[in-house]
Amino acid sequence: MFVRGLKRKCFDGEEDIEGTLAGIKAIPSYNLQRQSLLDMSLVKLQLCHMLVEPNLCRSVLIANTVRQIQEEMTQDGTWQMINTQSTGQASLDRLVSTDILCRSSRDQAEGKHVPGYGTFSKDFETDQAQDGSETMSTASSVQAPRNLQSNVWEMENPQENKGNFQKSLDQIFETLENKSPNSVEDLFSEVDNSYYDLDTMLTGMMSNTKMGHCDSLETFSSPTNTASNSNCKSDLNDLDHIVEILVES
Amino acid sequence: DIISTVEFNYTGDLLATGDKGGRVVIFQRERETKSRPLSRGEYDVYSTFQSHEPEFDYLKSLEIEEKINKIRWLPQQNAAHFLLSTNDKTIKLWKISKRDKRAEGYNLKDEDGRLREPFRVTELRVPTLKPMDLMVEASPRRIFANAHTYHINSISVNSDYATYLSADDLRINLWHLEVTNRSFSILLKLVIDVKFSNTENVGSCKSWRWFHVELCVLSAVFEEPEDPSSRSFFSEIISSISDVKFSHGGRYMMTRDYLSVKVWDLNMEKRPVETYQVHEYLRSKLCSLYENDCIFDKFECCWNGEDSTIMTGSYNNFFRTFERNTHRDTTLEASRESSKPRAILKPRKVCTTGKRKKDEITVDSLDFNKKILHTAWHPTENIIAVAATNNLYLFQEKIN
Numbered sequence: 001m002f003v004r005g006l007k008r009k010c011f012d013g014e015e016d017i018e019g020t021l022a023g024i025k026a027i028p029s030y031n032l033q034r035q036s037l038l039d040m041s042l043v044k045l046q047l048c049h050m051l052v053e054p055n056l057c058r059s060v061l062i063a064n065t066v067r068q069i070q071e072e073m074t075q076d077g078t079w080q081m082i083n084t085q086s087t088g089q090a091s092l093d094r095l096v097s098t099d100i101l102c103r104s105s106r107d108q109a110e111g112k113h114v115p116g117y118g119t120f121s122k123d124f125e126t127d128q129a130q131d132g133s134e135t136m137s138t139a140s141s142v143q144a145p146r147n148l149q150s151n152v153w154e155m156e157n158p159q160e161n162k163g164n165f166q167k168s169l170d171q172i173f174e175t176l177e178n179k180s181p182n183s184v185e186d187l188f189s190e191v192d193n194s195y196y197d198l199d200t201m202l203t204g205m206m207s208n209t210k211m212g213h214c215d216s217l218e219t220f221s222s223p224t225n226t227a228s229n230s231n232c233k234s235d236l237n238d239l240d241h242i243v244e245i246l247v248e249s
Numbered sequence: 250d251i252i253s254t255v256e257f258n259y260t261g262d263l264l265a266t267g268d269k270g271g272r273v274v275i276f277q278r279e280r281e282t283k284s285r286p287l288s289r290g291e292y293d294v295y296s297t298f299q300s301h302e303p304e305f306d307y308l309k310s311l312e313i314e315e316k317i318n319k320i321r322w323l324p325q326q327n328a329a330h331f332l333l334s335t336n337d338k339t340i341k342l343w344k345i346s347k348r349d350k351r352a353e354g355y356n357l358k359d360e361d362g363r364l365r366e367p368f369r370v371t372e373l374r375v376p377t378l379k380p381m382d383l384m385v386e387a388s389p390r391r392i393f394a395n396a397h398t399y400h401i402n403s404i405s406v407n408s409d410y411a412t413y414l415s416a417d418d419l420r421i422n423l424w425h426l427e428v429t430n431r432s433f434s435i436l437l438k439l440v441i442d443v444k445f446s447n448t449e450n451v452g453s454c455k456s457w458r459w460f461h462v463e464l465c466v467l468s469a470v471f472e473e474p475e476d477p478s479s480r481s482f483f484s485e486i487i488s489s490i491s492d493v494k495f496s497h498g499g500r501y502m503m504t505r506d507y508l509s510v511k512v513w514d515l516n517m518e519k520r521p522v523e524t525y526q527v528h529e530y531l532r533s534k535l536c537s538l539y540e541n542d543c544i545f546d547k548f549e550c551c552w553n554g555e556d557s558t559i560m561t562g563s564y565n566n567f568f569r570t571f572e573r574n575t576h577r578d579t580t581l582e583a584s585r586e587s588s589k590p591r592a593i594l595k596p597r598k599v600c601t602t603g604k605r606k607k608d609e610i611t612v613d614s615l616d617f618n619k620k621i622l623h624t625a626w627h628p629t630e631n632i633i634a635v636a637a638t639n640n641l642y643l644f645q646e647k648i649n
Contacts, residue, residue, distance in 0.1 A: 033536075037482060040540060052311035056399050056418040058545055061486045065539075068482055 038069045252636035254623055258322040258330065261627040264292055264634055265332060266641055267317025271301040273334055273387075275345065292643055296345055298387035301336040313338050319404050323426075326410065331390070333413060337400040340415055342391035342426060351381040393429050396422050483535040483544065491547035496556040497628070503559055505550040508532060510561050510571070525571045525578065528563045530601045530612045543617050554629045562621025565610065566637045567597060583621060583635045583642040593647060 044062050048054040250268040257264050264276040277295035304313040314337055323331040329346040354376040358364050399417035406413045415422045415432075423433040487507035494503045501522075502513045508529060511521035527548075531538060538544040543564075550561040562568045563580075571578045580597045582588075587595065600609035623636040631646035 034482075037536065037539075044542075052309060053400070057489070061489060061545070064485055065482055068485075 034069055034073070038066060041066045041069070251639050252623060252641055253316050253318060254320050255625040255634045255636050255641070256320045256322060257625050257627055257634065258332075259324055259628060261629055261632070263295065263322070263330060264625070264643075265320045265322065265334075266634075266636065267300065267320050267334055268639070269314075269316045271299055271303070271315030271317060271336065273298055273300045273317060273320065273332075273343070275385075296385040296387055298343070300334045300341060300343065301339065304338075318401055321404050321406050321413070323406055324408075324410055333404055333406065335401050335404050335415065338394065338397055340393040340401065340404060340424075341389050342393075343387050344390050345385060345387045347383060347385055349380060349383045350378040352376045353379050391426065391429050393424055393432070396424075396432050396434070481535065483539060486539070486544055487535065492549040494550055494552060496552050497554060498556050501556065503550055503552065505548050505561055507544060507546075507548075510550050510559060512559070512573070523573060525559070527561055527569055528599070530599055534612065538617070541617065543620075546620055547622060548620075549623050551624055551626045553626045553631065560624050560626060560633060562624055562635070564617050564620050565615040566619040566621060567599075568621045568624060568635055581644075583637045583640075583644075584619075585640075588642060588644075594644065 041062050045059065045066065048059045048062065250270040250272065252266050252268050254267040255264070256266075262278045264278075266274050266276075268274070273296075274294060275296045276292035278290040278292050280290060300317060301315040303315045305311075306313055316336055317334050318337065319333075319335050321333045323333065323342075325331075329344050332343050332345070334341055334343060353360065354374050356365075356370060356373060356376075393415070397415065397417040397420065399419055401415055401417050404413060404415045411427075412423060412425050415424065420434055425432075490504045490506050492505040496502065500515060502515055504511050504513065504521075505527075508531060509527055510525045512523040512525075513521045535544060548562050550559060552559055557574055558570055558572050560568060560570045566582050566584045567580050568583060569578060569580050580599070581594045582597050598606075598609045599615070600606065600611050605611055619638065621635055621637055625634040627633070633644050635642045635644065
């Protein structure tokens with residue numbers, strides 16, 4: 001079922017890839033597998049979103065998996081490595097191109113323009129509370145599924161793809177956000193919104209998975225990911241009450 | 250059709266199953282007769298009815314599945330039986346009653362129900378009750394609708410016999426059985442975050458006991474610290490709880506996640522008191538189980554009447570029982586080939602090492618399409634109901 005030596009995190013960790021030579025050999029394979037897991041997750045996410053009523057639990061779990069992979073990619077420097085070759089563009093709406101990590105080092109040396117991912121976490125934190133950049137941070141937190149449909153080995157121009165990625169991602173998160181039906185808004189029309197905003201919560205949960213369940217899933221999140229979580233937590237301190245009781249008709 | 254829920258009633262005399270086609274089938278245990286005093290009662294079909302039909306929500310342009318997600322019996326108060334059945338959106342209260350008499354001799358209508366011409370009514374008579382063949386009728390008494398944004402995944406009846414809870418991924422509704430146009434709503438963060446309270450409010454912990462809610466919890470106050478060395482990308486998914494069951498005695502709670510069953514003492518939130526590995530050999534296959542979506546399968550679990558044994562399902566039509574006192578566990582299979590009527594089930598074993606012994610099954614040859622998600626245990630006796638796709642198996646303990 002699996003190729004040996006790959007994906008040490010999927011397996012029970014018996015594969016020992018310590019040692020420089022072995023490590024170097026194993027790392028590209030691990031990255032490839034991780035990449036394919038990411039691609040798989042994004043395809044699943046997209047399929048989820050194509051349903052009129054996505055299974056909430058499943059969507060959240062898959063979105064979290066995507067987030068974890070992206071965090072790990074940031075932290076183990078995979079993205080840093082790419083970043084050094086960028087022209088320094090610090091735009092927030094650059095999106096992760098799935099084929100970047102699949103490129104051979106030769107192609108990378110040719111100096112193709114590559115979006116920088118180095119500031120991913122940082123930008124994410126500062127933009128959390130801002131509505132306007134919500135789509136940006138969500139865009140940067142999830143890879144473009146549209147790219148998955150094309151051959152991942154194509155050397156696409158990231159510049160051109162940016163617009164496409166953005167658009168398809170927006171579509172996805174828009175459909176997710178719209179899953180909170182109008183009837184729900186009506187139900188809560190009399191609620192003091194400053195206290196508990198359903199839309200923000202649902203939106204935040206779907207499009208910004210870190211925000212939605214930071215403190216709930218704190219124990220589940222990666223041990224290395226502390227900065228973003230604490231930021232989430234402070235934002236959610238206002239939402240002190242996890243449970244709100246409403247009288248409904 | 251594919252069975253989607255299985256539930257014994259409070260006495261165990263009735264067993265209800267719901268399926269993907271919206272049908273409810275109720276089995277009744279036959280009374281032991283004098284001619285066969287030692288044979289245990291078998292379950293025969295008692296009633297079948299269509300509980301839910303597929304609906305189309307024109308506003309949202311989506312079809313609402315008729316699949317029955319849960320059935321819950323109400324405690325019996327008179328000769329009739331009541332149960333709640335729910336699909337994704339609507340909960341219905343059904344009354345199941347026996348009828349063995351029929352009224353005849355109506356004044357205003359004929360025997361076939363047609364209204365009589367007034368001028369034909371020349372005399373008044375009292376209708377009489379005549380015996381008829383026993384018929385079991387199911388009639389909907391209440392319909393509780395339009396209260397859930399997401400899919401209803403569980404319902405639970407209160408011991409006061411008057412109220413019940415329904416839950417979807419984000420909301421718990423508290424209903425009164427008599428009132429269909431109003432419910433109290435508790436909106437929760439993320440999936441469910443059931444506050445069982447901290448140690449100070451152990452008293453209020455008991456007040457939640459009547460809920461018996463089976464919820465899918467991503468994060469609960471009952472939380473086991475994660476072992477960082479075993480962390481993987483799938484850690485969160487496999488620790489997501491698919492079923493929660495309180496023990497009959499009320500002291501313990503059992504949670505089922507993808508690979509294990511954990512027993513918690515309600516007074517201790519820090520860690521479970523017992524953990525049972527259901528199919529640990531799947532841990533190395535999580536990637537492909539993620540790919541084929543099996544990792545999202547929601548297995549149920551159940552206690553026996555005495556809370557001494559717990560049972561849960563697995564793949565390849567296997568189900569497992571764990572004896573809490575002796576720490577003995579058994580793997581059994583629910584399939585036509587291995588279950589001849591009255592034959593004793595042979596324990597199965599999954600081979601986890603390289604060398605396969607005779608009669609063992611390797612992990613790779615497990616059929617992941619044959620999953621036992623729904624199981625139920627008779628409230629007092631050792632009779633279990635196991636739903637394997639579209640077949641229902643009933644097993645009982647053999648008395649020598």
